[in-house]
Ligand code: NZQ
């Protein structure tokens with residue numbers, strides 16, 4: 001196991017009855033709030049009214065940044081920075097899914113820099129300090145509620161890129177599973193696929209001796225496989241929504257990657273699908289993952305993939321370990337397709353073969369020439385994986 005520092009100080013307020021703590025949590029950090037949210041789901045659910053009431057009752061000044069898009073655009077960050085500067089705000093309350101939280105992190109850092117927010121994403125500028133952020137999570141998926149990173153889209157350059165800073169880790173996150181009851185089937189499934197993908201990106205590594213981390217990863221995967229279908233059938237099943245929500249935070253907050261060299265290969269390939277076609281992140285991951293595993297199956301990786309099948313899906317070990325590994329990959333595909341109702345080809349989400357070459361080139365370029373995960377993926381490998389997913 002490699003050396004590591006693990007430091008995730010986000011205070012988690014989990015459960016049905018945590019809004020009573022919202023005002024006191026905010027007041028630890030500020031008194032003039034930017035309330036950021038998406039396209040209106042929080043208004044339909046009544047959450048917006050509840051928050052406004054709390055802010056007003058507690059004399060907390062606020063301004064709003066609304067309409068943050070899924071696959072959030074850098075333009076919204078520019079707007080957020082402007083609102084903060086004009087109103088001298090000192091805290092960001094991000095209410096929504098990963099898109100709202102990610103965008104808010106960029107705003108929090110950009111406000112202290114004399115540059116365009118996009119410069120941070122393309123690493124021309126570095127976040128040195130940030131406004132404190134609190135989140136109220138409404139969709140279990142990205143883990144942005146308990147990690148440092150964000151992913152931002154620039155439609156002008158057809159790029160979707162990640163950024164991160166120690167300063168953008170949320171100070172607190174309110175996780176009420178009931179707030180996810182209204183998430184529709186498509187985004188519930190996409191969220192579960194995203195949680196599983198984060199877990200697998202951390203899990204599929206070789207020779208690092210991180211035994212404990214891998215058993216924890218298997219536990220998170222089993223949690224998703226057990227509760228995912230329940231949440232799909234019974235959107236208001238608290239136990240299912242609660243387990244999935246807690247899994248989302250721990251899949252990507254750094255615990256599973258401690259002591260490991262992880263490559264995030266599938267995410268690198270998916271971000272190009274989202275950048276070029278604006279598809280839902282988790283759906284893209286579900287489509288690519290079984291094809292990625294098939295592509296990297298070789299003498300070095302066969303035991304790793306077979307163990308995944310045995311420990312996560314309960315596949316019975318046979319003499320033929322390649323066959324066992326293939327069974328594991330097939331089980332994952334079937335889970336996404338049958339239990340999660342995810343369209344499992346690129347064609348079904350409106351992607352044909354026209355831009356595969358350009359996306360493969362961009363995926364390799366953005367990773368610095370090739371994607372260096374458990375198996376190195378050159379542009380040609382990415383292209384093959386895209387083609388196998390058509
Ligand atoms: O905008 P509103 O109206 O709120 O609707 C959203 C949006 O349309 C809706 N929604 C959210 N909560 C809801 C709800 N609808 C009904 N009831 C609720 N309670 O769901 C839609 C999708 O929301 P979004 O925030 O885009 O989804 P998600 O949380 O999956 O975030 C996806 C983004 O996060 C990035 C992805 O690339 C993508 O841009 N990621 C961020 C990561 C991170 N910060 O660490 C890591 C991930 O790998 C990922 O890349």
Ligand code: ZN
Pocket residue numbers: 142194197198267281
């Ligand atoms: Zn993801």
